[in-house]
Amino acid sequence: MQVHHHRYDAVIVGAGGAGLRAAIEVAGTCRAAVLSKLHPTRSHTGAAQGGMCAALANVEQDSAEWHTFDTVKGGDYLVDQAAARIMCAEAVDAVIELEHYGLPFNRTADGRIDQRRFGGHTRNHGEAPVRRACYSADRTGHMILQTLYQQCVKRGVTFFDELMALDVVLTDGRVAGVVAYELATGDLHVFATKGLLFATGGFGKMFKVTSNAHALTGDGPGLLFRRGIPLQDMEFFQFHPTGIYKLGILLSEAARGEGGVLRNTDGERFMERYAPTVKDLAPRDMVSRAMLTEIREGRGLGPDRDFLHLDLTHLPPEQIDAKLPDIADFVRTYQGLEPKSDLIPIQPTAHYAMGGIPTNIDAEVVIDAAGTTIPGLYAAGECACVSVHGANRLGTNSLLDIVVFGRRGGRAMADFVSEAPPPELPPDAQGEVRRRIEALLASPGGERVAVVRQQLQEQMMLEASVFRTEESLAKARGHLHELRGRYGDVAIDDKGAVFNYDLTEGLELGYLLDLAEALVVSARARTESRGAHFRDDHPTRDDATWMRHTLASRHPDGSVRLSYKPVDGGLYQPMERKY
Numbered sequence: 001m002q003v004h005h006h007r008y009d010a011v012i013v014g015a016g017g018a019g020l021r022a023a024i025e026v027a028g029t030c031r032a033a034v035l036s037k038l039h040p041t042r043s044h045t046g047a048a049q050g051g052m053c054a055a056l057a058n059v060e061q062d063s064a065e066w067h068t069f070d071t072v073k074g075g076d077y078l079v080d081q082a083a084a085r086i087m088c089a090e091a092v093d094a095v096i097e098l099e100h101y102g103l104p105f106n107r108t109a110d111g112r113i114d115q116r117r118f119g120g121h122t123r124n125h126g127e128a129p130v131r132r133a134c135y136s137a138d139r140t141g142h143m144i145l146q147t148l149y150q151q152c153v154k155r156g157v158t159f160f161d162e163l164m165a166l167d168v169v170l171t172d173g174r175v176a177g178v179v180a181y182e183l184a185t186g187d188l189h190v191f192a193t194k195g196l197l198f199a200t201g202g203f204g205k206m207f208k209v210t211s212n213a214h215a216l217t218g219d220g221p222g223l224l225f226r227r228g229i230p231l232q233d234m235e236f237f238q239f240h241p242t243g244i245y246k247l248g249i250l251l252s253e254a255a256r257g258e259g260g261v262l263r264n265t266d267g268e269r270f271m272e273r274y275a276p277t278v279k280d281l282a283p284r285d286m287v288s289r290a291m292l293t294e295i296r297e298g299r300g301l302g303p304d305r306d307f308l309h310l311d312l313t314h315l316p317p318e319q320i321d322a323k324l325p326d327i328a329d330f331v332r333t334y335q336g337l338e339p340k341s342d343l344i345p346i347q348p349t350a351h352y353a354m355g356g357i358p359t360n361i362d363a364e365v366v367i368d369a370a371g372t373t374i375p376g377l378y379a380a381g382e383c384a385c386v387s388v389h390g391a392n393r394l395g396t397n398s399l400l401d402i403v404v405f406g407r408r409g410g411r412a413m414a415d416f417v418s419e420a421p422p423p424e425l426p427p428d429a430q431g432e433v434r435r436r437i438e439a440l441l442a443s444p445g446g447e448r449v450a451v452v453r454q455q456l457q458e459q460m461m462l463e464a465s466v467f468r469t470e471e472s473l474a475k476a477r478g479h480l481h482e483l484r485g486r487y488g489d490v491a492i493d494d495k496g497a498v499f500n501y502d503l504t505e506g507l508e509l510g511y512l513l514d515l516a517e518a519l520v521v522s523a524r525a526r527t528e529s530r531g532a533h534f535r536d537d538h539p540t541r542d543d544a545t546w547m548r549h550t551l552a553s554r555h556p557d558g559s560v561r562l563s564y565k566p567v568d569g570g571l572y573q574p575m576e577r578k579y
């Protein structure tokens with residue numbers, strides 16, 4: 001295993017929307033590099049479909065204040081309100097900037113950026129759904145990713161593609177570097193750097209049915225967690241209502257934004273009962289729960305009565321062709337159905353991590369309730385938790401989050417490195433990574449990565465997904481303990497150095513197990529129901545006890561310990577969440 005040494009002022013890990021937007025900010029200000037385990041344009045941002053919201057008020061009256069209110073209420077009041085205010089205020093400029101970068105948004109007849117409805121986005125504090133999502137058919141994320149990548153290429157950003165970050169080097173309480181594994185050669189790369197920004201995306205791959213890409217294994221939060229950085233609000237994981245039955249592939253909420261509805265076995269539009277005002281456009285946590293309640297009460301479809309229908313048949317066929325072309329093709333390809341005439345079998349799918357690496361509004365990583373930062377360390381995008389999404393994210397708020405906080409983080413890091421002295425790397429900075437890889441390759445054990453991962457995904461789906469109880473979470477904890485033991489016995493068949501996915505998936509599985517444990521421990525402690533975290537045994541929200549964020553830390557003895565930090569409240573007081 002050869003080791004290559006590099007020296008930069010700023011390194012960004014991850015080349016999705018958050019990493020690329022940060023890179024644009026840093027480009028030209030210092031020596032900077034972007035590492036990505038995928039080629040940048042294969043990042044999951046490219047799979048985002050429905051839209052990016054901003055109160056442009058292009059098609060009807062809207063305001064950043066209404067947007068902030070919806071975000072706070074949608075997040076079940078666990079949102080840090082100052083951060084949400086910033087995101088919603090900067091949204092307008094962020095969209096216009098993307099337009100000026102060349103992003104081909106859909107247009108209104110008079111040439112402005114068109115906007116459509118999405119769940120939880122309302123006019124005047126909940127009166128009715130509002131058109132706030134800017135979009136590019138149902139390929140908005142693809143367009144954002146391509147546009148940002150072009151801007152990076154134009155600015156001469158240095159990319160290290162297919163390098164997988166596996167460890168952070170912190171010395172004297174500040175960032176000194178990052179260690180990465182090169183997929184094409186099996187070599188190690190050690191980057192000495194003053195500033196380091198993580199933008200590694202989500203970790204939906206801990207669940208069996210998920211909309212997330214194969215690479216979304218939480219490496220960034222996972223490797224920081226092992227170095228003592230806490231993870232915030234891990235118990236809040238969003239299930240999106242409309243995943244393709246059994247496969248989990250996403251059919252965007254834009255389908256309902258364009259007028260699609262959900263139906264049970266009686267053909268009933270059941271969301272009218274659960275959310276009389278906004279119906280099918282209620283926030284995702286409420287819709288997913290409503291769907292599973294219908295299924296539990298016997299109103300699901302199919303031999304196992306375990307799915308529901310998405311109905312687009314009443315939409316004008318030309319609207320489906322123009323506004324939802326990709327998801328219509330997914331239905332044809334994966335289900336052999338015609339969305340213009342057939343009802344589409346769907347079920348909730350694990351979609352989005354509200355929790356992650358705790359940060360402040362400048363994307364600086366914070367490690368405790370007092371807001372202590374680690375100089376030079378930043379995080380943005382889905383791997384981070386600022387927290388603008390609180391207990392439940394509204395649709396289209398993530399593409400917004402990655403652009404706004406990618407930009408803020410990039411700017412803050414560029415400022416920081418202009419003043420900071422060069423870091424001191426210890427001589428064997430890569431030692432831990434080398435030992436971890438060698439141990440996996442040499443393991444004589446009898447377990448297989450794919451088998452342990454599948455077990456993890458099935459267990460998490462059964463015991464720690466939409467509905468949870470003390471009993472199910474205690475079981476999940478036990479199963480994770482057992483899986484961790486089996487992970488220690490995993491053997492890697494491929495001993496080669498070139499694109500050894502057996503090995504890299506083994507490394508990823510280690511992070512998934514860590515993050516699953518942080519999720520389960522956090523969820524077990526939170527004896528209330530809020531947003532995406534629903535406890536059958538504690539079905540109501542308990543503001544007196546639980547208006548606080550969870551911080552889960554890996555203790556040196558290996559256990560996960562919890563501490564808490566107050567929610568940054570503000571204008572909006574917690575109310576009952578009716579839609």
Ligand SMILES: Cc1cc2nc3c(=O)[nH]c(=O)nc-3n(C[C@H](O)[C@H](O)[C@H](O)COP(=O)(O)OP(=O)(O)OC[C@H]3O[C@@H](n4cnc5c(N)ncnc54)[C@H](O)[C@@H]3O)c2cc1C
Nearest residue numbers: 014015016018037038045050051165201381382396398399
């Ligand atoms: C199917 C789908 C549809 C969605 N639709 C919408 C939508 O319409 N609107 C909306 O707002 N949100 C949507 N979301 C959510 C949103 O797309 C994501 O939250 C967001 O794009 C995440 O961006 P990111 O930059 O944080 O991470 P990603 O785009 O996931 O990028 C992560 C990057 O990190 C890199 N990386 C990971 N691990 C390592 C490592 N160890 N070393 C080096 N690099 C690493 C990867 O190579 C990649 O470049 C959707 C999500 C999915 C899955």
